[in-house]
Amino acid sequence: MTKDLASGGATVLRAVSSIIAFWAFVAIAVVFVGDAALRGRLDVALRAGAVFAFIGWCAWVFLIRMSVRLDAQALTARNLLRWVRVPWGRVVDVERRAQLRIVLDDDSTVECWGSPFAPRAGGRTRDHGASVPAVTATNSPWGQPVGGTAGMRRGPSADGALVAVRSVWQASRGGSGPVTRGWDLPAIAVGAVLAVAVIVAVLPW
Structure with a gap:
């Protein structure tokens, strides 16, 4: 591992159980949305898709995005929508x-x-x-x-x-x-877009 880091690589540490839980949620979401689409309920599929996408983003932030990255120069801790590089x-x-x-x-x-x-x-x-x-x-x-x-x-x-x-x-x-410390701007931007999509999907128009 240290040889890979010396050549410019990086290692990311996160719990295996978190990865399994995230992909299990993704599979469940695909089944629910896909079932609605196959039944011809496209309106339900779109609304459910927006909601599941936002919940999936939350799961991704907690289970996948939050991690520890190791490289030859520093350790980067990605916490809840924040990062710290040491x-x-x-x-x-x-x-x-x-x-x-x-x-x-x-x-x-x-x-x-x-x-x-x-x-x-x-x-x-x-x-x-x-x-x-x-x-x-x-x-x-x-x-x-x-x-x-x-x-x-x-x-x-x-x-x-x-x-x-x-x-x-x-x-x-x-x-x-x-x-150095900062906000996880890419994750925040994606979450904001998905939050707007959920609001648009669930409000009666």
């Missing part, structure tokens, strides 16, 4: 709560709402009893784990998202820069 050199710690939390060199934190969920306690893996990183990362990208083996614990299952973020962080060159 250069790797500003990262001093990676913590695991319900989602990933990035601790910066100024003691502020960035919550990654769209990161994959933490593994279930008691989950089974092939490497039974293997040592996995602690919930709070202590690995510095420029040296050995802080405190020797104190930052490691025995765990039932590996946290793939946490391991992926650590791997890219440790492989980075530590370039610093400002943390």
Whole structure:
């Protein structure tokens, strides 16, 4: 993965369950709208299509758009209609709560709402009893784990998202820069258009 990032690629992390849930909703929406169209109820199909499209946009924002993007220079957390880009050199710690939390060199934190969920306690893996990183990362990208083996614990299952973020962080060159934030304008624009379409579709004319 780090080789791909070094060549200009990127890795996007999101929960597999979110992807499954989104496409399940899309399939249900297609069935309902398609059924109305096949029955010749084009007016119903158009209205239902507009409503399902807006609900689908909401599902896309929560389940797909919200994610964590890793590249060689920075981590980008896409949260609810907002994004935060953090250069790797500003990262001093990676913590695991319900989602990933990035601790910066100024003691502020960035919550990654769209990161994959933490593994279930008691989950089974092939490497039974293997040592996995602690919930709070202590690995510095420029040296050995802080405190020797104190930052490691025995765990039932590996946290793939946490391991992926650590791997890219440790492989980075530590370039610093400002943390940038902004609104997710493309997603907001699409949502506004679909909201207008729903209003037009459901209002009696």
